[in-house]
Amino acid sequence: MEALRFHELGLDNRLLKAVADLGWEKPTLIQEKAIPLGIEGKDLLARARTGSGKTAAYSIPIIQNLLESKMTVSEQAVRVLILVPTKELGHQVQQMVRQLTAYCARDIRVADISGQADISAQRPILMEKPDIVVGTPSRVLIHINQKTLCLRESLQALVIDEADLIFSFGFEDDLKTLLCKLPNIYQSYLMSATFNEDVKALKELVLHNPVTLKLEESQLPDSSQLTQYHIQCEEEDKFLLLYTLLKLSLIRGKTLLFVNDVERSYRLKLFLEQFSIPSCVLNSELPVQSRCHIIGQFNKGFYDYIIASDEQALSDSSVKGKKQAGKKKVGKAEKGQDSEYGVSRGIDFQNVSTVLNFDFPLSVDSYIHRAGRTARANNPGVALTFVAHTELSLLKDVEEALGGGSAEACVLHPYRFRMEEVEGFRYRCRDAMRSVTKQAIKEARLKEIKEELLNSEKLKTYFEDNPRDFNLLRHDRPLHPAIVKPHLKNVPDYLIPSSLRSVANTSLKKKKRKRMQPGPSKAPSKKMRKTRDPLKTFKYAKGKKRTDTKKKAES
Known part of the structure; x- marks a missing residue:
């Protein structure tokens, strides 16, 4: 019909x-x-x-x-x-x-x-x-x-x-x-x-x-619309993989990066800042006006990456059938967090091409709602999940819930990534991870909350009168409480694996060439360039100049 x-x-x-x-x-x-x-x-x-x-x-x-x-x-x-x-x-x-x-x-x-x-x-x-x-x-x-x-x-x-x-x-x-x-x-x-x-x-x-x-429909879109992968890796390899996927543009389009708590979201943001990869943090500590503004700008294409922590929804989803448990959990919420907050549920993130679970979700429902942020309407999408060895039991629960308990009918396909090819990037990631200390994370959280409170409260009247300025307000600016090493921004050609060079982004090379071009000052004429450059003005003659030089030497 x-x-x-x-x-x-x-x-x-x-x-x-x-x-x-x-x-x-x-x-x-x-x-x-x-x-x-x-x-x-x-x-x-x-x-x-x-x-x-x-x-x-x-x-x-x-x-x-x-x-x-x-x-x-x-x-x-x-x-x-x-x-x-x-x-x-x-x-x-x-x-x-x-x-x-x-x-x-x-x-x-x-x-x-x-x-x-x-x-x-x-x-x-x-x-x-x-x-x-x-x-x-x-x-x-x-x-x-x-x-x-x-x-x-x-x-x-x-x-x-x-x-x-x-x-x-x-x-x-x-x-x-x-x-x-x-x-x-x-x-x-x-x-x-x-x-x-x-x-x-x-x-x-x-x-x-x-x-x-x-409705008799699957909890997630079918495999023709939503492709689901998992990569088994430990903590350090998670950061290494994320760096490789984003810096070499192996993941393209708007991406949601999910973590399990607020501190992890800032750790990830500061890590990406080390490599000049801008991202927004979305969590329960931020004012509601800022959160809604971030989501609105993300949907309009202002940002490519949002790091979302759905800690409130995760803690509540673990409560099964206990009506008062949710309320108690909210009552114990960390000071400064909004108890009426949730990212993995309800919010309409538009045109998300990839959902990346940096931390494995703590429940099956949370996985479903995270993966449901992509492949919406008739658009295709990818859900990629990092799995540590301690999280394999959670992976098994998700597989069974989605109807893929057997190895033949695997829903989350294993993504065969050759880690040996990106070993050259490991020292860079370790260098960046050492810079993201607990003190740097604490300072970053305080700094962003202060800035967002200022944006959402004191400037509210101004933004009402100047809506264009409100649209230009950005939330992915660097926080920089960690020491940023300039050399990490660019990726040397010799570090890019040969198998990835065809798909790696070459925009950094183009930017480099542009910087080497002369500025707005007037370029010197061809005649001037010839007289200034001794290598170009020197002319070697076999006959006359050679005999003249010999006569001068004899005299």
């Missing part, structure tokens, strides 16, 4: 124009199933893998129903509440809704209150009564208690996005209190990548006679 097109779903013309602008030719499987049911007003419990288009699957029917209700109801009120587990996801959902309402922005307004702005700063936004409010359960509950947000009379639809993370991020009590302050009748959507115990509990609390969409 041929898939439906968007124009066959009975959508408003303004919605169809916005969908066309986004370049979507036809709905994904979850969108094709969920949109008609959502327009009918059914409660939905939908499970679909990361990157399958779940946000649009609930946003499109919600906008369609709002446009229809606006034709009969003139009073402005908050009619849709979208709950998200992280601030980054809240920003992303707001952006998606704004794109879909591009041709009806006057009729439908959306506000994101999930960020870290002061409550008082968000009051004027809510006083305008936007049609759609996006926020975390804790922030929404604060506004309801302060009576800056009232939903009991006007709410038509409730969405809980990434429902399997809501409890594990410590929102169980807030959500239960919040549900008591909502009307008795409203349409509900539960969107999740997995059906765990938390989702089942939410189903009992929120849904009434729901339609369950449990």
Whole structure:
């Protein structure tokens, strides 16, 4: 049976124009199933893998129903509440809704209150009564208690996005209190990548006679779209391999480098700085405005490499069925870290060509969500994972979960990299690793946090008046708390293995040639060059000059 097109779903013309602008030719499987049911007003419990288009699957029917209700109801009120587990996801959902309402922005307004702005700063936004409010359960509950947000009379639809993370991020009590302050009748959507115990509990609390969409699809795209490799290597070899892959441009395009904690992310950034490889760090210590700005610029192509630490999501994913465990974990979060943070889940990194797991993920779910950052929509992608000998049991768990437990049906193919060919680079990597000390990492963390706080808070008003300058603000500048040795920047030809010379990047050579060219000053004329260069002006004659020299010697 041929898939439906968007124009066959009975959508408003303004919605169809916005969908066309986004370049979507036809709905994904979850969108094709969920949109008609959502327009009918059914409660939905939908499970679909990361990157399958779940946000649009609930946003499109919600906008369609709002446009229809606006034709009969003139009073402005908050009619849709979208709950998200992280601030980054809240920003992303707001952006998606704004794109879909591009041709009806006057009729439908959306506000994101999930960020870290002061409550008082968000009051004027809510006083305008936007049609759609996006926020975390804790922030929404604060506004309801302060009576800056009232939903009991006007709410038509409730969405809980990434429902399997809501409890594990410590929102169980807030959500239960919040549900008591909502009307008795409203349409509900539960969107999740997995059906765990938390989702089942939410189903009992929120849904009434729901339609369950449990799509029969693999957790990751098939091998024709997503290629998965693993390389067995120890700690020092990880750094050596990463240097070789990036410096010789063996990995090309936008790349996400995943590590397991904040300190590792800065260790990796400072290591790459030694070789003049710029990268951004994305972790829970940075202000939410900076994190969203980094993701936005990465999606626009400003940066090639982001080092992401998904430590919060990893710690929570290890909790299975213990509803309070997530909250306790959040309570014990390291000072300065944002408890409502997650990178491996929810965030839409666009056009990522490669996901590189520098540290092996601590759970199967985390591997799936990391690898799901690439090969989204119809784009191809590669997931490359470094595996130490102590992590082989985790690799086995991932293989079994993805259906490749046997050696014949291996999902993560072994990548046969000849380490002996890059042994010449080892001394450079050791030199760089020695420079990245614990003190240098500590200084780098403090320096970046100070800079990002300055960018996101003190300059906020300036950037509102000068949006172009905000777009040019970069997050991949060198931190340089470690000693940087200039000779490590360039790769000598004799070190490049013969088998890699055809694919190695030659841009450094081109830059070198450009520097040797004369500057803006006027070049000397041919006549001047001849007189100045004695080797070019000297002329040897066999006859006359030779006899003249002999006569002078005799006299």
